[in-house]
Amino acid sequence: MADNFSTLRLFARVARTGSFTAAGKEVGLSQPSVSRIISNLEKDLGVLLFARSTHALRPTEAGEEYLTRIEPIIADIEEANHFVRGTGELRGKLRIGAATSFAQREIIPVLPAFLAQHPKLKVDLVLTDSRQDLIDEAIDVAIRYGPLDDSTMVARKLGDPPRIIAASPAYLARAGHPKQPADLVDHQIILGPSSRAKAGWSFEKDGKVQSIRVDGRVMITVNEGTTVAALAGMGVVNTALWGCRAEIENGSLVRLLPDWDLGTIEVHALLSGGKRTKPSARAFTKHLQQALSNA
Numbered sequence: 203m204a205d206n207f208s209t210l211r212l213f214a215r216v217a218r219t220g221s222f223t224a225a226g227k228e229v230g231l232s233q234p235s236v237s238r239i240i241s242n243l244e245k246d247l248g249v250l251l252f253a254r255s256t257h258a259l260r261p262t263e264a265g266e267e268y269l270t271r272i273e274p275i276i277a278d279i280e281e282a283n284h285f286v287r288g289t290g291e292l293r294g295k296l297r298i299g300a301a302t303s304f305a306q307r308e309i310i311p312v313l314p315a316f317l318a319q320h321p322k323l324k325v326d327l328v329l330t331d332s333r334q335d336l337i338d339e340a341i342d343v344a345i346r347y348g349p350l351d352d353s354t355m356v357a358r359k360l361g362d363p364p365r366i367i368a369a370s371p372a373y374l375a376r377a378g379h380p381k382q383p384a385d386l387v388d389h390q391i392i393l394g395p396s397s398r399a400k401a402g403w404s405f406e407k408d409g410k411v412q413s414i415r416v417d418g419r420v421m422i423t424v425n426e427g428t429t430v431a432a433l434a435g436m437g438v439v440n441t442a443l444w445g446c447r448a449e450i451e452n453g454s455l456v457r458l459l460p461d462w463d464l465g466t467i468e469v470h471a472l473l474s475g476g477k478r479t480k481p482s483a484r485a486f487t488k489h490l491q492q493a494l495s496n497a
Contacts, residue, residue: 292320299341303426365464390437393418394428405462
């Protein structure tokens with residue numbers, strides 16, 4: 203049964219990744235080994251599951267149907283294995299997808315305690331500021347910023363940190379402190395993925411809204427880089443408080459216009475699998491929620 207189950211899981215990963223090599227790396231098998239296992243599965247079933255060419259590997263119609271039917275079964279077996287152990291022990295691999303900054307600042311610091319509770323669990327942390335496809339990339343838990351699209355996946359709210367602007371003391375000594383949002387037009391602005399609003403930046407105070415157009419001299423493709431640039435004295439950064447909380451607390455960055463509200467950013471953990479979400483995904487999400495609520 204264990205061998206059959208491993209084969210089915212391997213087939214699902216080949217189908218989702220479109221690669222014998224990529225699927226093999228996830229489980230520690232070589233490309234030839236994966237190819238042989240899938241070929242044996244096809245012989246047992248008497249049907250071709252993949253259309254192969256020198257440039258592509260894609261499921262056949264039969265392969266697509268097989269994938270649709272076995273993925274819920276795989277999830278049920280994993281859930282059953284977890285349940286009958288009766289110890290709460292988590293095993294296997296948990297793939298977590300997150301933006302680099304959030305992972306470095308919020309996820310990695312809480313991982314040691316979580317892994318200590320579950321010594322037989324492995325974690326694969328996939329970092330990118332691009333939005334990941336949970337199915338194709340086999341992500342079990344993905345961190346999402348902003349409103350969620352309609353989805354059959356399970357979402358758990360992690361928080362809604364305020365958006366703030368900040369700059370280094372050295373920069374402010376040169377450029378001065380802005381007294382109101384309109385003053386920012388005379389400042390150097392650092393733009394990142396989360397602060398390139400086409401409509402500019404909107405500030406609210408006492409029911410009044412001020413919006414300004416911003417033109418960044420420095421544009422950086424990852425949010426963590428914008429905080430580093432601000433620390434280097436390159437200008438004013440607009441980010442979630444989680445993105446620079448440590449720097450605000452130790453004084454290496456100064457929060458600007460604290461009486462003005464820039465709004466908040468909804469942050470969710472998105473869990474793949476719907477009702478059949480991995481137990482490890484649910485456990486980690488709860489662990490992260492508790493850690494963030496105590497921060």
